[in-house]
Amino acid sequence: MKISSFIQKEADRCVKCGLCLPHCPTYQQLKDEGDSPRGRIALMQGLAQQKLLPDEKLLAHLDRCLLCHACEVMCPSEVKYGELIKETRAALHSETTAPTGRAAEMVRRFVTEPDHRRHLSRLLRIYQNSGLGWLARHSGLLRPLGLQRIEGVVPKLGAALPTQDYYPPIGEQKGEIGLFVGCMGDSLDTTTIHAAIQLLTHLGYAVHLPQDQNCCGALHLHRGDLKQAEALANENRTAFSDLRIDALIYCASGCGSTLQKLEQVGSDETPVLEIGQFLAQIEWPKGVKLRPLDKRIAIHLPCSLSHLLHQGAAPEALLSKIPGVTLVPLPENQICCGGAGDYMMRHPALADSLRERKLRQLDIVRPDILVSSNIGCALHIAAGVRGAGLKMEVIHPVTLLAQQILMQGEGGR
Structure with a gap:
């Protein structure tokens, strides 16, 4: 070695x-x-x-x-x-085999093949909407197949992403953006990507969405598989290399720390930014307002957002733009939720123990909505929220902002 x-x-x-x-x-x-x-x-x-x-x-x-x-x-x-x-x-x-499991291996295979993700996402929608999911859960079939853990984490899937690689701005154009989707954005987290496109175009930005982009490689990098991580990095460099963009934006903070570390996409002159960071630093058009919302909102800070990207203030700055919201502090926000990429599959007992600590704090605070800027954390926490019977929605901050957006001339309802 x-x-x-x-x-x-x-x-x-x-x-x-x-x-x-x-x-x-x-x-x-x-x-x-x-x-x-x-x-x-x-x-x-x-x-x-x-x-x-x-x-x-x-x-x-x-x-x-x-x-x-x-x-x-x-x-x-x-x-x-x-x-x-x-x-x-x-x-x-290259010389050893670290502890793993069937669920973790399935996740790593899933993230590297875009066509495989799209096909599997279509099958998942059929599974969720046909009653097959109920049958599988209640028949006990999932446990011997090693799929019970995955089934518990997978959310209700949103609408599939269209095969469209360019979205024009609404109103006066302010710039051009490349949007990094990642392996979860085109499968389990399409709702966030739809919201990001809606929000960016309403704010005057043209959005480029290359169809040949792929996973950021974070899971492979963290597991020591540098060869696969670099192969994915090269795919993403190629996907975005010909675009003339002002910034490359990503929605999952876990992806972003890897993208920035490896300088995978864009040129030296193209900033690679987390979407909350970008939205907090730009000037919003005067015609774009946000509908009032009488809800209590707690902000979960993923480790990647706060410890690596140092952008922990961005979600609060953005959500403060929504009239009527009450932002409630989430105690012990600096402690990891246990999601950590595929960690929740490799070490389920330890991951769940860490999540239980987070759920206890949520049970005390009782927000109507919990926002998280990282899909892995959101999936892990949301599964725990469902299991504990807590009544709260778990979504990306961008999704909430997009839901509340109000263009000039529209009614306030």
């Missing part, structure tokens, strides 16, 4: 002070030093110094990291823990 000099040098920068321990979700749940940031760094040091072998126990400790980056935010030595764990997983990828 080849350990890079970066891993050896960066791991040595950790002084083992332990200030990360209260901020690490897995350590707080398991109380095992091997499941803390400094413990994992010690394991990586042992690998780098060839004092440890990558046995099943060591791999399990590394695999249980959520990559939430909460430890990085407060680390006084500014150790690049996220890069450390990803580099180590990449070094281990």
Whole structure:
């Protein structure tokens, strides 16, 4: 196994002070030093110094990291823990097999093939609308097939995305936008993409939606599969390379951190921005207003949005534009919900334990609507909300904004 000099040098920068321990979700749940940031760094040091072998126990400790980056935010030595764990997983990828499961493997295959996603989405709509879903759940058929976990997370699918690659602006044009859809946007989260197109065009932006774009590669990057991650990056570079756009916008914050890290799309002059960040910094046309809404709204901050992109203020700034809303604080918002890409499939018990903590806070706050800027988090939390019988809608902030948009001359109802 080849350990890079970066891993050896960066791991040595950790002084083992332990200030990360209260901020690490897995350590707080398991109380095992091997499941803390400094413990994992010690394991990586042992690998780098060839004092440890990558046995099943060591791999399990590394695999249980959520990559939430909460430890990085407060680390006084500014150790690049996220890069450390990803580099180590990449070094281990070709020589070892990390713990996995059927559901996680199905998810990773699903995200890489656009045609496969579209066909499966059509079948899912039939499954959900025909009564087959009810039959499968009540017959016990899903459990032996290993599909019960996936079925519980999959939402009621919205309308399929049209095969249209350009949407003209409504009113005076202010710019040209490339919209990154990702693997979930064209399958399980089409409602958010429809809302993004509606909102951007109403604000005066032409929207380009290349049909040959693909998954951002985050799941593969986090698992150490650099070859597949780079292949997906190249697909997306090609898809957007010929467009003359002012910005490339994405809706899922988990995708965005990967897009920005790898500089996958656009040129050096083309900013790659999370949609909330973009909408918060532009000037809205005077003719565009938002309908009043008498609802209590809680904002979930995904780790990717707050810890990596540092855009945690954007959702509140945007939703404050809606007259009549009451924004209620969500306690412990800095703690990971347990979704973490395919983590909820690979480590269901631990993911559900972290989600249960989030659900307890939601049960106290009782908002009418919970908004989240990351589809993985939203799916994971929404499944828990349904299971707990909580009466709240879980949607993307952009979806809520699009629902409330009011053009000049329209009525207020």
